[in-house]
Amino acid sequence: MRGSCAQRRPAGRRQVLFPFLLPLFYPALCEPIRYSIPEELAKGSVVGNLAKDLGLSVLDVSARKLRVSAEKLLFNVDAESGDLLVKDRIDREQICKERRICELKLEAVVENPLNIFHIIVVVEDINDHAPQFDKKEVHLEIFESVSAGARISLDPATDPDINMNSIKDYEINPNPYFSLKVRVNSDGGKYPELSLEKPLDREKQRSHRLILTALDGGDPPRSATVRIEIFVRDTNDNPPVFSKDEYRITVSENLPPGSSVLQVTATDQDEGVNAEINYYFRSTAQSTRHMFSLDEKTGMIKNNQSLDFEDTERYTMEVEAKDGGGLSTQCKVIIEILDENDNSPEIIITSLSDEILEDSLPGMVVALFKTRDRDFGGNGEVTCNLGKDVPFKISSSNNNYYRLVTDGALDREQTPEYNVTITATDRGKPPLSSSTTITLHITDINDNAPVFHQASYVVHVAENNPPGASIAQVSASDPDLGPNGRVSYSILASDLEPRALSSYVSVSAQSGVVFAQRAFDHASEPGLFSLGLRTGEVRTARALGDKDSARQRLLVAVRDGGQPPLSATATLHLVFADSLQEAELQFYLVVALALISVLFLLAVILAITLHLRRSSSPAAWGCFQPGLCVKSGPVVPPNYSEGTLPYSYNLVGMI
Numbered sequence: 235m236r237g238s239c240a241q242r243r244p245a246g247r248r249q250v251l252f253p254f255l256l257p258l259f260y261p262a263l264c265e266p267i268r269y270s271i272p273e274e275l276a277k278g279s280v281v282g283n284l285a286k287d288l289g290l291s292v293l294d295v296s297a298r299k300l301r302v303s304a305e306k307l308l309f310n311v312d313a314e315s316g317d318l319l320v321k322d323r324i325d326r327e328q329i330c331k332e333r334r335i336c337e338l339k340l341e342a343v344v345e346n347p348l349n350i351f352h353i354i355v356v357v358e359d360i361n362d363h364a365p366q367f368d369k370k371e372v373h374l375e376i377f378e379s380v381s382a383g384a385r386i387s388l389d390p391a392t393d394p395d396i397n398m399n400s401i402k403d404y405e406i407n408p409n410p411y412f413s414l415k416v417r418v419n420s421d422g423g424k425y426p427e428l429s430l431e432k433p434l435d436r437e438k439q440r441s442h443r444l445i446l447t448a449l450d451g452g453d454p455p456r457s458a459t460v461r462i463e464i465f466v467r468d469t470n471d472n473p474p475v476f477s478k479d480e481y482r483i484t485v486s487e488n489l490p491p492g493s494s495v496l497q498v499t500a501t502d503q504d505e506g507v508n509a510e511i512n513y514y515f516r517s518t519a520q521s522t523r524h525m526f527s528l529d530e531k532t533g534m535i536k537n538n539q540s541l542d543f544e545d546t547e548r549y550t551m552e553v554e555a556k557d558g559g560g561l562s563t564q565c566k567v568i569i570e571i572l573d574e575n576d577n578s579p580e581i582i583i584t585s586l587s588d589e590i591l592e593d594s595l596p597g598m599v600v601a602l603f604k605t606r607d608r609d610f611g612g613n614g615e616v617t618c619n620l621g622k623d624v625p626f627k628i629s630s631s632n633n634n635y636y637r638l639v640t641d642g643a644l645d646r647e648q649t650p651e652y653n654v655t656i657t658a659t660d661r662g663k664p665p666l667s668s669s670t671t672i673t674l675h676i677t678d679i680n681d682n683a684p685v686f687h688q689a690s691y692v693v694h695v696a697e698n699n700p701p702g703a704s705i706a707q708v709s710a711s712d713p714d715l716g717p718n719g720r721v722s723y724s725i726l727a728s729d730l731e732p733r734a735l736s737s738y739v740s741v742s743a744q745s746g747v748v749f750a751q752r753a754f755d756h757a758s759e760p761g762l763f764s765l766g767l768r769t770g771e772v773r774t775a776r777a778l779g780d781k782d783s784a785r786q787r788l789l790v791a792v793r794d795g796g797q798p799p800l801s802a803t804a805t806l807h808l809v810f811a812d813s814l815q816e817a818e819l820q821f822y823l824v825v826a827l828a829l830i831s832v833l834f835l836l837a838v839i840l841a842i843t844l845h846l847r848r849s850s851s852p853a854a855w856g857c858f859q860p861g862l863c864v865k866s867g868p869v870v871p872p873n874y875s876e877g878t879l880p881y882s883y884n885l886v887g888m889i
């Protein structure tokens with residue numbers, strides 16, 4: 235470092251340039267004296283012995299006033315020793331900034347003679363600065379879809395020191411996702427870069443914290459750190475997931491419309507729009523879509539209409555959940571409808587007999603019906619009942635088919651029609667029932683004979699009636715219906731002997747019904763009287779002749795229009811008189827005579843009784859005891875009441 239003037243430089247040129255300054259600056263043109271010091275030396279530190287290096291003695295230092303000068307004077311000269319000393323802080327980074335070589339130029343001046351020497355103090359860098367990052371913390375975002383191997387540039391640290399003391403390396407804390415690569419620029423600058431080692435998954439880890447360390451090459455090295463937080467940005471890499479693959483629920487068919495039936499829920503691990511889920515029906519029958527509504531946002535399924543088990547027992551639908559990124563999943567929803575007893579049984583009359591004869595035997599089928607209940611199980615099981623007090627019963631056959639049969643005697647004349655109420659009840663809780671009433675009309679049969687209102691008639695008739703005069707009326711009634719109850723009258727015989735009656739009519743021993751023994755033929759009857767066929771009115775056919783008896787007896791018959799017809803008879807006693815007074819007189823006379831006869835008869839009986847008592851004949855006595863005496867001769871059947879001659883008439887005849 236010893237500086238000395240080089241005399242070999244070409245002097246001519248300089249002489250041209252600076253002819254008058256040459257003596258002054260000549261030494262300055264010599265090689266400068268060079269010193270090298272590290273920066274930041276303490277004040278007063280010795281840079282070098284300037285006097286010695288200039289070839290001056292210690293005495294010369296003060297004698298020739300050795301000193302240094304510069305624009306900014308950082309050095310001074312020790313007046314005694316001639317050492318160049320550090321006068322002020324020397325910060326290489328401040329003085330030389332980025333320059334790789336930092337030289338301070340100064341001049342040493344001596345007087346007597348005045349001379350100037352050039353001095354260069356080279357300031358060496360020391361590692362007096364640590365690397366530095368702009369920020370303490372850095373936030374980065376990276377999509378989770380970024381594949382392994384991707385690079386992320388990071389801001390480099392800065393270090394004002396140079397060369398070895400500047401930044402040498404970067405490090406990050408070990409972690410499975412990122413590694414650090416240091417890129418070297420063409421100018422030698424080093425830049426850190428993160429390299430993705432394996433794919434990120436936001437759903438597993440939303441952010442990663444790293445610490446980046448910048449190291450310089452000093453000895454000891456200095457470092458700086460920055461915290462790096464890497465947020466993983468979502469990509470739609472997760473489809474929605476339903477809480478169940480299959481939702482199954484059972485609801486009552488009574489569920490009112492608009493009720494919430496079921497809520498499906500899907501979740502999506504993504505975030506933001508990628509996790510916004512909408513629900514839709516998919517591959518679901520149109521009828522089902524009408525029945526249920528699905529809230530797109532909430533996944534709530536409601537019944538839009540009334541449910542009906544009898545209509546549909548089960549609905550199957552598919553619901554799709556779709557996120558905002560377009561990923562979707564499906565689930566199955568099964569809604570089973572529970573039967574409620576909401577249907578009453580129905581009664582369907584399939585056939586109804588239109589002719590129920592009143593003599594039908596028990597067990598005759600009069601109607602067929604079936605029941606139907608649309609409910610399920612016990613709710614649809616039906617039993618049938620009939621109202622009380624009807625001569626019918628239900629005879630059930632299988633498959634809800636029933637027969638309504640007669641169960642007792644029928645009598646149209648008593649009850650011409652029955653309103654039969656059939657009640658069908660199911661086994662629901664509570665049970666439902668319905669009933670239907672059918673009217674059964676009983677068909678008439680000719681089971682009633684006509685009956686005369688009187689068993690016998692006694693009529694007094696004026697003697698001189700013109701032919702065709704109405705003299706009497708008989709009437710009979712028949713409770714049967716229609717032709718069976720339509721009566722027609724006829725004269726069976728006139729002025730008959732009692733014994734002859736049986737040849738015309740017979741009487742049923744059981745019912746007392748009179749049956750005709752031969753055809754009644756009133757058209758060829760040559761008698762004294764005629765009888766109105768329908769009216770029962772008795773008229774004279776001709777005038778009463780002399781030969782005609784004043785007492786006439788007619789056997790009158792009535793018959794109905796049934797097949798076969800039933801009939802009855804009655805006797806009509808006609809008493810003719812000249813006038814009504816004569817007839818009345820005659821009547822009283824008859825009564826008086828009858829009384830006398832009775833008294834006479836009683837007297838005779840009394841006499842005979844007394845006589846018999848006296849003779850004590852038991853045989854004769856027994857005849858007065860009823861039932862012991864057998865009479866002989868013609869006998870009128872005891873139940874032939876209508877034809878029996880009245881007692882009074884007999885008496886008159888005897889007299």
Ligand SMILES: *[C@@H]1O[C@H](CO)[C@@H](O)[C@H](O)[C@H]1NC(C)=O
Pocket residue numbers: 523524525526527528538539
């Ligand atoms: C629900 O019912 C109403 C009325 O019956 C109808 O207007 C509407 O369209 C139905 N909604 C769906 C989703 O079927």
Ligand SMILES: *[C@@H]1O[C@H](CO)[C@@H](O)[C@H](O)[C@H]1NC(C)=O
Pocket residue numbers: 651652653673
């Ligand atoms: C049967 O019902 C009909 C119609 O309700 C009614 O007119 C009729 O009187 C009823 N008959 C009987 C016997 O109750």
